[in-house]
Amino acid sequence: MSLMEEIIAAVDDMPPFPQVVQRAMQALADPEYEVVGLVDILKVDQAITASILKLCNSAYFGLPRKVSSLREAVVYLGANQLRQLLLSGAASKIFEKPNAGYTVFADELWRHALATAVMAQVLRQSRRLNINENTLFTAALLHDVGKVVLSNFVADKYRDIEKMVEGGESSFQEAEKKVLGFDHADIGGKIAEKWEFPQSIITAIAFHHEPARAAKEFRVLTELVALSNNLAVMVGYGTGVDGLACRGHGLLLKKLKITDQGMEELVMLFQLEMAKTCEVAGVDED
Amino acid sequence: MALVTVGIADLKVSKDPEDTLVTYSLGACIGLAVYDPVVKVGGLLHYMLPDSSINKEKAATHPAMFANKGIPLLFKQCYSLGADKQRLIIKVAGASQIMDNAGAFNIGKRNYAILRKMFWKNNIRIAGEDIGGNVNRTMYMEIRDGKINLKVSKKGMIEL
Ligand SMILES: [Fe+2]
Numbered sequence: 001m002s003l004m005e006e007i008i009a010a011v012d013d014m015p016p017f018p019q020v021v022q023r024a025m026q027a028l029a030d031p032e033y034e035v036v037g038l039v040d041i042l043k044v045d046q047a048i049t050a051s052i053l054k055l056c057n058s059a060y061f062g063l064p065r066k067v068s069s070l071r072e073a074v075v076y077l078g079a080n081q082l083r084q085l086l087l088s089g090a091a092s093k094i095f096e097k098p099n100a101g102y103t104v105f106a107d108e109l110w111r112h113a114l115a116t117a118v119m120a121q122v123l124r125q126s127r128r129l130n131i132n133e134n135t136l137f138t139a140a141l142l143h144d145v146g147k148v149v150l151s152n153f154v155a156d157k158y159r160d161i162e163k164m165v166e167g168g169e170s171s172f173q174e175a176e177k178k179v180l181g182f183d184h185a186d187i188g189g190k191i192a193e194k195w196e197f198p199q200s201i202i203t204a205i206a207f208h209h210e211p212a213r214a215a216k217e218f219r220v221l222t223e224l225v226a227l228s229n230n231l232a233v234m235v236g237y238g239t240g241v242d243g244l245a246c247r248g249h250g251l252l253l254k255k256l257k258i259t260d261q262g263m264e265e266l267v268m269l270f271q272l273e274m275a276k277t278c279e280v281a282g283v284d285e286d
Numbered sequence: 287m288a289l290v291t292v293g294i295a296d297l298k299v300s301k302d303p304e305d306t307l308v309t310y311s312l313g314a315c316i317g318l319a320v321y322d323p324v325v326k327v328g329g330l331l332h333y334m335l336p337d338s339s340i341n342k343e344k345a346a347t348h349p350a351m352f353a354n355k356g357i358p359l360l361f362k363q364c365y366s367l368g369a370d371k372q373r374l375i376i377k378v379a380g381a382s383q384i385m386d387n388a389g390a391f392n393i394g395k396r397n398y399a400i401l402r403k404m405f406w407k408n409n410i411r412i413a414g415e416d417i418g419g420n421v422n423r424t425m426y427m428e429i430r431d432g433k434i435n436l437k438v439s440k441k442g443m444i445e446l
C-alpha cells in the first residue's frame with residue numbers, strides 16, 4: 001500500500017461523528033428551533049444529557065437551584081452554549097487520541113481547534129457577517145482534524161518536514177505537501193466526507209490553507225476559517241509542532257476591512273470569549 | 287518547588303526562592319521578565335496587545351492584556367515586594383509573526399515597538415531578548431537566581 005492508501009484506510013477506520021450531535025446541529029441551525037424537538041434528539045444519548053445538566057449546574061452559572069430536567073437546561077443554556085458544548089464534546093474525543101508523529105501535541109491541537117472556532121465566532125459577530133453560525137463553528141473547530149490521522153503515519157518523514165520548515169522558506173503545510181505529496185488539509189477533507197458533512201464544511205476544511213481554491217459558493221466560509229486560523233496562530237494558540245510557520249492571508253484582512261486597530265479589537269474580544277469557552281468545554285486555557 | 291503559571295494577559299510576581307514562574311504559548315504576545323538579584327524578587331508579564339486605548343473598560347479590568355497598562359503594573363508590583371528600579375534585570379521574549387510578506391499580521395511587531403519606546407523614555411535597558419521569527423515560545427523564570435529559560439519551537443531550550 002502506498003502511504004496515501006494507508007491513510008485512506010485509516011480515515012475509513014475513524015469513529016463516526018456522533019449522529020446525535022449532527023442532528024442537534026441541524027435543529028439548532030434554525031433560529032426558531034423547537035425546544036421539544038431538540039430535547040427529543042438529545043435525550044437518546046445519556047452521556048450528552050448528563051454533560052448538559054452538569055454544565056447547567058456548574059459553578060460557572062451559579063444557579064440558585066439545581067436543574068434536573070433536560071428541557072429546562074436546554075432552554076437555560078440557549079443555542080450558543082449548546083452548540084459549543086455539543087460540538088466541542090464530540091470533537092474533543094477525536095482530538096484527544098494521542099498521536100505518534102506530532103507527539104505530545106494532542107492537547108495543543110485541541111486548544112488550537114477551540115481557539116480557531118472562537119476566533120471565527122468573534123469575527124462573524126464583530127463584522128456582522130451573514131454566514132451560518134453552526135457551519136462556521138463546525139468547520140473552524142475541525143479544520144485541522146487531518147493532523148490527527150496524518151500524525152500517525154508521518155513519524156519517519158516528520159524530521160524531513162521539520163527540517164524544511166526550519167529552513168524558513170516553507171510553511172508547515174507546504175512542507176507536508178513537498179515531503180508527502182499531500183497535506184493535513186487534504187486528509188481533513190476526506191474525513192469530513194466520510195462523516196457525510198455538508199459540502200460547505202468539507203470544502204472549508206480541505207482548503208483552509210488555500211482558500212482561493214475553494215468553490216465560489218463556499219469561498220466566504222473557507223476564507224473565514226483561513227483567517228481565523230491565521231489569527232489564532234498569531235496570538236499563540238497554534239498547534240505546537242509548527243510554531244507560527246503558517247502562511248498568512250493578509251488580503252483577507254483587507255477584504256473584510258480589518259485595520260490594525262480592528263485586528264487589536266478582535267484579539268481582545270477573542271481572549272475574553274476564549275476564557276468563557278474554555279470554561280464551557282472544560283479545557284485549560286493555558 | 288512551585289510552578290506558578292502566568293496566563294495569557296496575566297502577570298505574577300514572587301519572592302519565594304522555590305517558585306518558578308512560567309508562561310506558555312507566546313506568539314505575537316510578549317513575555318517580559320524583571321528581576322532584582324539583591325532582594326531576589328521577580329515578576330513575569332504576558333501581554334497580548336500594545337495599547338489599551340481601544341477599550342478603556344477592559345484596560346481597567348484586564349490591565350495585563352495591554353503593554354501600556356501591564357508594564358507599569360509589573361514594575362509597581364515588584365517595587366512593592368522590595369525591588370529597586372536601578373537593580374532590575376530585564377529580559378524580553380516573543381513578538382513572533384506568521385509567514386506573511388506584506389506584514390499585515392503585525393501585532394507582534396507593534397507589541398515590541400511600544401515596549402522599546404516605553405523603555406527608552408524611562409531609561410530602562412534590556413539585558414537579554416529573543417524576539418520575532420515564526421516560532422512559539424514558553425518562558426520560565428527561576429525566582430532563586432533570576433535565570434530565564436526559553437523553550438522555542440524548532441530550537442528547543444535556550445537560556446536567555
Ligand atoms: Fe491547518
Ligand SMILES: [Fe+2]
Nearest residue numbers: 112143144229
Ligand atoms: Fe490550524
